[in-house]
Amino acid sequence: MVQGATSDAEKKIISILKVLSESSEPLGSITIARELERHGIFLSERAVRYHLRITDERGYTQPLGRDGRMITPQGLEELRMALAPDQVGLILERLELLAFRTTFDPGKRTGQVAINTSLFDKDKFKKALVAMREAFRAGICVSELVAVASEGEKLGDVVIPSKKAGLATVCSVTINGVLLKAGVPIESRFGGVLEIRDSKPRRFVAIINYGGTSLDPSEQYIRARMTSVGEAARTGSGRILANFREIPAPSRSTVEEVIAGLREAGIGGVYVLGNTSEPVCQIAVGLNRVGMVLLGGLNPVAVAVEAGIEVENIAESGMIDFQQLTSFWHL
DSSP: OHHHHHHHHHHHHHHHHHHHHTOSSOBOHHHHHHHHHHTTOOOOHHHHHHHHHHHHHHTSEEEOGGGOEEEOHHHHHHHHHHHGGGOTTHHHHHHHHHHHHOOOBTTTTBSEEEEEEEEEEGGGHHHHHHHHHHHHHHTOSSBSEEEEEETTOEETTEEOOTTEEEEEEEOTHHHHHHHHHTTOOOEEEEEEEEEEETTEEEEEEEEEEGGGOSSOHHHHHHHTTOOOHHHHHHHSOEEEEEEEEEEEGGGHHHHHHHHHHHHHTTBOOEEEEOOTTOOBTTBOOOTTEEEEEEEOTTHHHHHHHHTTOOEEEEEEEEEEEGGGOEEGGGO
8 A cells, every 4th residue: 555655656756857857947836737737647736846845855856946946967867767668769759859959050150059968076077177188189079169057057958956067068969950951861870889990980889779768878888887988089999989870872962061061160070971872880871871970979078987087967958059159178
């Protein structure tokens, strides 16, 4: 009986976290109750407040006074784990959504770009920046452009928790979005760990298909300590984060033009662009298709983790205006 009651309470907590995760603004108990009702879950405002006190105690939510509450990175992680059985393919859907929301115009250098958000202990942030220099200097990143935020501020959909510093790196899905706006359909196949030798790509040594996971591959590889980005930056040989895409062969010339425009605007990230129907990094490509390898946006952060610095990553964490980005070297 008690177990059933506990399970019911946990389901209500997960439902509340889901509502909060879908909002980029703080929500109060009245708004949460209304949103729950739209999904067929009926909780009074008082009941919502009761469950929010529990989520506060667990660190899943952050009270922001009269504005209401925001879900924390810890809350997002709990939500991901709780909904994992129902969310196979969630990352692929997330990539497609962020690509659609990307409005960046490389020529005008205006619009929204997709980002990843990484959270560091405030007193370890400077040490992390020093470690990350290697990856940025070696170009093992999507862009040298970043954004920084302090506790209470936002990066994408993430509110920076107390005693934390936030770093936004440009996500490779930004390239998807710009290509989509240029009329190029792009298929996101998998995220992986790419082995490089003498500064040249060799082969993927680990892959996770986007359509079969509810968690971001790069987050998992970093957490499992499967990278050696720092070594790759120093010696030209190591294991880095990379993503595999496919495009229609007739669009290759258009893609080259878009890549050149992005590079001029400070966004690179395209590591390999293959030829029609030819394997890329030992990955087979479909008939009349072209394979493309994009660098992982979290590669610099992986170097910090390799240096023993604790980091909490939220990949594909939302959008940011391009004008808010600044060069890493200005930090």
